Amino acid sequence: MTKLRSGAHSVFSIHLHVVFVTKYRRQVLTQEMIRDCQEVFDRVLEVNQSKLLECNGEPDHLHLLLDIHPNNNISDLIGSLKSASSRVLRRKYPSEISRFYWGKSAKLWHDSKCIVSCGGASLDTVKRYIQEQSGGRE
Template sequence: MSPRWNPNPDIRTGRHVVYNLHVHLVFVTKYRRGVFTDAMLTRCDEIMRDVCADFEAELKQFNGEHDHVHLLVHYPPKVQLSKLVNSLKGVSARLLRKEYSAHVRRYLWGGHFWSGSYFAGSCGGAPLTVVRQYIENQQRPVG
């Protein structure tokens, strides 16, 4: 790399790849029950950071309310997003149910913690209109 180049910490490199992938995830509790307390959200943050680290991903931001959590995850291209989500939800559900069992049982039953669905939105980088314009303006060879 050129010494004049200021590295961006979000742009990472692998053996054959340069990447900057972020995803915004939202997980909702089963039946949207308001189970979370401040202490539970703090613990959920810790659990999810550990799970992300196991996938060589980084949990950049975490927060939540009584019935859902938001995550901003920076992940490598080798990570299959659905597997990361499955692990995040599975591990956090198991540990939160175990560590806060009496509290959780008041709101949730039947072995479920999270709703089966989730939101995943790609984010970061330039807006789509800018990327489209950049691609459109490439110097395509004629003939």
């Protein structure tokens, strides 16, 4: 069963599977860096009334499962997560990161992102439910 959250004027359940890939798919991330990213993500998401449900990855990418508040602009939220994590990792691991990326303006994360909505019901189930409402299409 989907657990709903509520705000002042809404009830919602918005879950996103997000993938961040390192620039040029460089194998830069360590397990310690991934743990540090989790802490950064937790802080950024809390400020935005959202939650990090899961986070893990490999040396060249991270997977995040987010529970977001509907007041958020997804693109802006993802940008905040990327910029904050990049800033913290560059500050904490300068020698490790400089082996892969040069210069202060070099990006850690690739500009692209993968965002997949996910929830408790399949699209077919939701479509059928909507069709079964009075006035729905055949």
